[in-house]
Amino acid sequence: MSEAIIGANSEVVFHFSIKLSDGSAADSTKVHNKPAKLVMGDGSLTENFEKCLLGLRAGEEKSFELEPEDAFGQPNxxxxxxxxxxxxxxxxxxxxxxxxxxxxxxxxxxxxxxxxxxxxxxxxxFNHPLAGQKLTFEVEILEVIN
Structure with a gap:
């Protein structure tokens, strides 16, 4: 297992699931076994979402709740x-x-x-269907490249 820790500019490959406040699943990369890939700080995630990933290593799993402003925003x-x-x-x-x-x-x-x-x-x-909702994200870190 890699000892690389997710930092400010890490490239991260991870699975995620999004759950609504009632516990139902809204989205998951595991359904088609296609993990997400991003570079921290590239703007694809909100600042607070990225803060939840900082410090994690490959093989770790974490669950966290995000307010609408930190997930898909409020409906506009x-x-x-x-x-x-x-x-x-x-x-x-x-x-x-x-x-x-x-x-x-x-x-x-x-x-x-x-x-x-x-x-x-x-x-x-045209708002994101999950705009305005408090969501639970479950992440499983697969790979961290620094």
């Missing part, structure tokens, strides 16, 4: 859009709860959740 009202119902098709109908990928001007796709359908107006929420 600017990420709620009203779209005309005519923009939807039989393949992607405007149904409450449906997740639909919208193509952005730069060609990338952004998933949105249909929150409300009222007449010809469809409310789409």
């Amino acid at each position: 009202p600017d990420n709620i859009y009203h779209v005309d119902r005519s923009k939807f098709s039989a393949e992607a109908p405007a149904q409450v709860g449906a997740i639909i990928a919208f193509t952005q001007p730069d060609g990338t796709e952004l998933p949105g959740v249909v929150r409300e359908v009222q007449g010809e107006s469809v409310t789409i929420d």
